[in-house]
Amino acid sequence: MRDLSAELLGWYDVHARKMPWRVPPADKAAGVRPDPYAVWMSEIMLQQTTVAAVTAYFRAFITRWPTVSDLAAAEDADVMAAWAGLGYYARARNLLKCARVVVKEHGGAFPADHAALLRLPGIGPYTAGAIASIAFDLPHVVVDGNVERVMARLHDEHTPLPAAKPILTAHAEALTPAERPGDYAQAVMDLGATICSPKSPACGICPWHAPCAARVAGTAQDLPKKTPKQAKPVRHGTVYIGQRVDGAWLLETRPDKGLLGGMLGWPGSDWVAATGARPTAPPVDADWRMVPGEVRHTFTHFHLMLDVMIAALPMTADPDRGHFVPHERFSPSDLPTVMRKAFDLTRK
Template identity: 55%
Template sequence: MTVLPLTRSLLDWYDRSARVLPWRVSPQALASGVRPDPYRVWLSEIMLQQTTVAAVKPYFVAFVNRWPRVEDLAQAETAEVMAAWAGLGYYARARNLHACAKVVAAEHGGRFPSTAAALKGLPGIGDYTAAAIASIAFGEAAPVVDGNIERVVTRLGAIETPLPAAKPIVRAAVAAMTPQDRPGDFAQAMMDLGATICVPKRPACILCPIADGCEARRAGTMERYPVKAPKRARPQRVGAAFVACRPDGAVWLIRRPPAGLLGGTAAPPTTGWSSRRDGDTGAQAAPFPAVWVRAGSVEHGFTHFDLTLEVWRAAVLADPPGEGWWSAPGALSSRDLPTLMRKVVEVAGAAASAD
């Protein structure tokens, strides 16, 4: 395959300007024979799904320090993994991460498959993640397309087809640009370009190594792309959360069911989440009898809907019925709970302090 001039220009820029990231092997180290660790590549790509690099860095470092090999992660307790993930969001990723580690350890001898096709057979690994791992860790020339790369490519070709319908067009363009000799560096260069130069607003075209080949730049319409289909109105759901506190300030927590949103995480008891018309958010929906006092409400946006939780609090002396545990105030760090449930506890605590 002949390397396109655009691809060569991008790789030359990457050699000079690659971001230093804790999961990345630099282009210079790669050229000297250092090989990427597939475990670290996989872990970073799962964490980076719909999450910023800045948010992922401390979690990644904590995970590899605690579980340096995929076998170590496979042997961890699910509750440990979910607690370590708390605050990073999209908790199905954590459940799939643990399930994938177990499969790799038990069925693949601790070694990740080396092709995108085989990687897609593992839990939690779709087209993008499989291509990213295969290209970065194993050198397969698989086309890698994330949101940053979609933006770069739609601007390069001034692609008028709205996303998501444009995805096959973008993928074909990336496949044509991906070199056989440095596919992982190319994928990471495209990611870096979209993250640092070809940004959504006010792209720094004067610094772009491939600006000469960009149709949108020539027309001065960079911010028009990618074209997106009109958004549908987001559904609204409601529910209630019940924060039981002991006199010493400890909070009663339960483990949420493993399936569904926030599955397997720690939380105060809640109702189900229903439409505004059908949702029951009153004290009568509490999981056990107590003098429940309304503390306020919390709003939170998920990928496909917005949620409002009414927060109720109660002072209790005995252990509530059912499985759960008391978490002392000093032990309840910001990373012990998902963001939504941390907000719930904070609202209940603020109301108690105001009494």
């Protein structure tokens, strides 16, 4: 098993992907150490999000808030606006909470301890293992979707996910070396992302070509097995996009808890399963009219369909909820994706 790890590290030294948060293996061998802040930031952003989608956001965050202390001192609204469009907005709230705890309780330095990392807001077992191994070279197992796929194929494991998670984690742990565990963790993820891909794996150029049990059995294409997912339910709602005659937009900051918590958005109804059951009371009396078409957006656990109502509001408008944002201070890019879709529908 350890020989396999050495083979993979040799492959990684040549083929490691270039990422703005990663220290290349040659630089690391020369003594350059990973920045725990950058590793943490990237791992939070990469949760359920692709490298391609994260890269620009990571660069923007690191440029604007180059240290964890800078981020901890940032305004919540600025961070939430910078996160807009990346999705899974609880991550942004936890990003701020974690940064402030690191500054307050750890002097602005991430602890080089797996148990201490687990106690930080927004850091679970996977993220703690990734930071511990990649940032501090501690021998902790790191298992994401790429690693699960590689382990399932290497061992020809047919137990379907998610039941297979502990089995695949044990396989990954058995391969994690004491030397260069951080590089090894990134090597397995790179292998899964570039060669042992979900469809059409390039087995002929894989560094683990010979020992891969699924390749020998001819089952690599079918692994990992997954338990069929249930169909997502559909919810419905209404949003109200009002612009005052001076150009100001009526917006609201959503409650901290729940979907899109803490994000800027349009006032609207609850999102409910039955089309006719949702409340439709607008935030202010006005001549509201429905925009043709509807907004469709998919969250992790359900599909959402939104009606969009628009109105021109007088200067005397006194909304029941929300607040007016001057036209020059409003940017659609500050909105989460579903709210920006609603705005875009009105532009059409």
